[in-house]
Amino acid sequence: MKTTESHWPDTVFVPGAVPASWLSYVADRQLPRDAILEHAGLTQEFASSFSAGITMEKLRRLLDAIYRHGGDDLMGFDVGWRMPPTSFGSLGSALLASPDVGTALALLERYWGLVVRGVKLNLVSEDELCVLTFFAEDYLTGPMRDLTLDSIVFALFRGASLLVPGVGRDTQVWLDHPPPRGEHEAFKMIGTLRFDMPLVQCRFPAALLKTPLPLASATGYRQAVRQCENEARLLKRDQDVSARVQQALGYQAGGYPTLDVIADRFGMTARTLRRKLHAEGTAYSSLVEKIRLRDAIKLLDEPGLDIARIAELLGYSDAANFTRAFRKQASMTPSAYRATHR
Template identity: 35%
Template sequence: MSNKAAQWWELPVPAVFPQTYLRIAQERGIPAQIILEQARLPLDYARTPGDLTMAQMERLILAVWDVTGNNGLGLDVGWQLPPTAFGNFGYALLCSATMADAIQLCHRYWHLVAPGTALSLRSEGAWFVIEISIPSILEPRFHQLFLEVTFTSLCHGFQLLTGTSVNELDVWFDFAEPEYADRARQRLGTVRYGKANNRVRFPTHLLDTQLGMHNPMALKFAIEQCDRESALSHAQSNKLEAVVRERMVFSVNGYPGLETISRQLNMTSRTLRRRLEQEGTCFKTLLGDAKRRDAVRMLDDHDLEIQKVAGMLGYRDPANFTRAFRQWTGQSPSEYRRTRRSG
């Protein structure tokens, strides 16, 4: 196992996730002790819950699947995780002025609820797209449940915040269509399986939706608390490089710059640059890695023209994008697409 993979499996999972899985198992008639024993977790965990590592969470999820069966397990767990389930993070979303503000906060603090994954935002014509990338090292069942829980929670929260119906949502999954796909469509709207990436999209005009619980003072407090939680999680991280990589995600405004990430980490840009150098890397390298990651992901979506991908990634001249992509992969973007099609 690579060092990065080992680090990922040690990431903390907020306690709300294992608690919800155990609650769903109990609703299906399985006592928590049976699940905990099969997952090789302390039998008193249900009475004294706390964060688990990602490795422990995988064992717990697969134990619930093995004992209760799937039957839409991810849908049931995700539906019980509306914004109110996520403490200060969820409170900040609820108190936002508009849906656009809530989504930007979700992007800013995503690492608090889904560490080790990347959330990117972008507009595509009349659609606004929220895309999630997760490590390729996951066991297929864990991969599927992870995505189902995440998107069900997102879609449920979207409906609660905007008051709109599921008909406004279009969800993509990269795994095969399950037997309970009709249940997924009842809860999530249009759901497509076997796609190249994992995303939810909705009409762009809904970004202007005014949220009924907007409260500026409560929002300020919630953001302050999220910042404290974020600073604590960063302080506990062994390497700053991993933290910056986590923040280096694509949004409607492109990638965050050095000043933006420095401000988010409560340090000067000079300090951030110096500490990255001490770890043997630099901000430019991490930005290049992020662009390479997202270029490959976007090119797997054949609905996006190569010129559009280049522009979204900040390349005004498509020839510069082609040159960079060839340096990254040894192929031009069009050659990469042909190889993927023939494979």
């Protein structure tokens, strides 16, 4: 894995538990902590408490420094695997106290922005299948993007496996990068782990949503959710506009809503919405394409729909345009995806 120069926002803050988890990895691997912090230019920040968190750009510098001083392709999986549900703060407490898996996942999606930055979560549940899709922001690129996604996905999988023993047998985990050099212990616990896929997803039977959780507590649940609500109010609503836009996007009979339509729904001008999205490192067109890819995967999983019909449903002028757009985002054609997935 080669490191690349990129810049993440200096205005988006990451909760302190995240850099703390990466430094725990540094300690366990006996990597040169002081040299890493100096390389990342973070000596002053890490001499004090992490409670205020750090910016995304500083997190990038930390990950890059760790990798350069002895990290490897598996370190994202390793950090995620060692991260307990309690590292998610109030949200983690709410998840642990939830009555069942479905309630916990609904909370996870609702309060995701309290603990995770740079990656959006989308939950789609149908009669037989539940799919969690992870969308990285545009500024997350290269190896640091993969390490970030690996750590997030495996942190969630670790939490799920602790609460619901054996959940891995029925779970598919998709990652959109090549296989790493080496193998992590957690790989054997996942029913199906696939690399080089079009999206980053966790897929499992919808029947698992009804599974009761062993630490369920009505009192603890109410208190934790109340705290999540308080923390959500403290966050400025416009700090996570892109998440609200993605939640509002969805295919309708007339196609995907335009920027003007979404802006009006949010009570702001199109120019203001465009500016807010730009400040978060993304654009409306990029958000639409991510959701369109998610919907394309969903439709391609339906064997009764031919590709021409799927292209029509997604608003493409013809199957050729759909194929070109899909290949650009997924690095494979719709037909190749279908053949591989089967």
